[in-house]
Amino acid sequence: MTMSAANVALSFPGFAPLAAERAADASPWAEHHVALQDAVHDGTRVRREEPLAAKTTLRVGGAARLYAEPVSAGDLAALLRGARARGVAIFALGRGSNLVVPDEGVEGLVIALAHESWxxxxxxxxxxxxxxxxxxxxxxxxxxxxxxxxxxxxxxxxxxxxxxxxxxxxxxxxxxxxxxxxxxxxxxxxxxxxxxxxxxxxxxxxxxxxxxxxxxxxxxxxxxxxxxxxAIGRQIDVYRKKRHETQPREPSAGCIFKNPPGASAGRLIDECGLKGERVGDAEVSPVHANFIVNRGRATASEVIELVRRVRARVRTARGVELTPEVLLYGKKWEDML
Ligand SMILES: Cc1cc2nc3c(=O)[nH]c(=O)nc-3n(C[C@H](O)[C@H](O)[C@H](O)COP(=O)(O)OP(=O)(O)OC[C@H]3O[C@@H](n4cnc5c(N)ncnc54)[C@H](O)[C@@H]3O)c2cc1C
Incomplete structure (x- = not known):
């Protein structure tokens, strides 16, 4: 069951400042913004062109055309229905620790359950x-x-x-x-x-x-x-120490590739001599070869180019096609690799 955008807008009080935006900006995102903001209560703010890099652990990429942190299940449902009625794609965002956000950002409504109620x-x-x-x-x-x-x-x-x-x-x-x-x-x-x-x-x-x-x-x-x-605390300390010793400290999105059946992606990449390989500020970590780290000002394009390079080298040297574990947010790796 979906509600039309008009119904949604009628069911909730208007949000006055956004009416001016509709007049000033003819882009469809301005229209979507007004309609979605009208569909929710005031505690849930729908934002335009929200930068996403700082909401991810790799810290690359552009903005979400629309972004919201719903405060309740009712507002979440209103956002989903409103977006669906308008043909706006929805993307859930957690802590952004498994994502590469493209430099051009995400064409849709990004929803994060960041409010404490969740x-x-x-x-x-x-x-x-x-x-x-x-x-x-x-x-x-x-x-x-x-x-x-x-x-x-x-x-x-x-x-x-x-x-x-x-x-x-x-x-x-x-x-x-x-x-x-x-x-x-x-x-x-x-x-x-x-x-x-x-x-x-x-x-x-x-x-x-x-x-x-x-x-x-x-x-x-x-x-x-x-x-x-x-006893639980001691076990946690053991795991924490192990991570500390084996994983890089720089911003990353964790393991870039899935382990192929019966093999370790990190070992394959290491054996191809790729530790320290760089495209701009994106680098195959010298600490753990299955991590790509951001050495400061990496862009998503640099990360993607490095993913391509690593895959090609492992394919040529070892005949193994690595599959990314990290998600390319709002896009498909198949279209980029
Ligand atoms: C240093 C480091 C170490 C890591 N170690 C590990 C590890 O040991 N094991 C491991 O598995 N991973 C690891 N990761 C990767 C990552 O932390 C995990 O994949 C984690 O589960 C992603 O959670 P997130 O909240 O950050 O999700 P995000 O990265 O924000 O999103 C990941 C996917 O989940 C979807 N999503 C987010 N929230 C929801 C929701 N509420 N409903 C539906 N879909 C949702 C997103 O749309 C996206 O498709 C590591 C990452 C880093 C940076």
Missing amino acids: AAFEPRADGRVWVGAGLRLKNLCGLATKAGLAGFEFLEGIPGNVGGALRMNAGAMGGWMFDVVEEVRLMSSSGEIATLPKAAMHVDYRHCAELHGAIALGALLRPAAPAAGE
């Missing part, structure tokens, strides 16, 4: 815990440790939030996000909420099919057996 951590009497999609994994680990809930330690050091970790089925230290998920609540692109048990979802290596085109609102997680906070 960051719930609610242990239940039966031992399970409800977490909001906007909760940072770092905070999930910290709160679980305090509550004596073991089983989430492997998430320590992944700089995303719960929504991004669900969409990517993030994994580390032998664990995957969906190992601890019991059910996911999501909102479809038409604004309807559904709760899916894990058994009904299609998840794989860095992939969750049901979250292509839908927005995760939160998840019910099942911890491992209860443990003392100190």
Whole structure:
């Protein structure tokens, strides 16, 4: 079910300053901006040309044509319905730790569940815990440790939030996000909420099919057996130390390529002598060959050119076609490589 943009606009109070924008700017984005802002309550601001680089860990790329941080499920649904009615593409944004934002930005409405109302951590009497999609994994680990809930330690050091970790089925230290998920609540692109048990979802290596085109609102997680906070803390420290020793400190988007079956992308790249390879300020990290780091002023085009170069060298030298793990935001790698 979709509401027309006109209906949406009629259902909510107008936002006066935006009327002037409509008159001054004939671009369709000005029209979309006014209509979407009219569709939500005042606490949810829809912004135009919002710079995205600083909202990502790699720190490259341009602006979102439209950007919003909805404060409630009602506003999120209004944004999704309004955008759909206008043919505006929607992109969810987590902590931006698995993204390359193109230099030209993103043609659509970027929605981030950054408001605190999405960051719930609610242990239940039966031992399970409800977490909001906007909760940072770092905070999930910290709160679980305090509550004596073991089983989430492997998430320590992944700089995303719960929504991004669900969409990517993030994994580390032998664990995957969906190992601890019991059910996911999501909102479809038409604004309807559904709760899916894990058994009904299609998840794989860095992939969750049901979250292509839908927005995760939160998840019910099942911890491992209860443990003392100190024991959980010690395990977290072990993982933190391991990351510290093996990963670069400069801005990055984590591992650039997926590991091919039975092989390590980092080792293949290293064996091709590519550590330290540079295009502008984008560099294959000398610390970990599967990380591309931003040495200061890298652009997305430089990162993309370096991805091309690394793939070509590994293909020629080793006959392996590497697939990017990092997402090219709003675009497809196939069209760029
Ligand atoms: C230093 C470093 C270390 C890393 N280590 C690891 C690691 O060990 N293991 C690992 O798996 N990854 C790792 N990553 C990559 C990244 O942190 C994970 O993929 C993480 O899960 C991405 O979460 P995010 O919130 O940043 O998502 P984003 O990067 O913002 O988005 C990723 C995808 O999720 C979608 N998305 C975001 N929120 C939602 C939502 N609410 N609903 C639906 N879709 C949504 C986005 O549209 C996009 O498609 C690392 C990255 C860095 C920079």
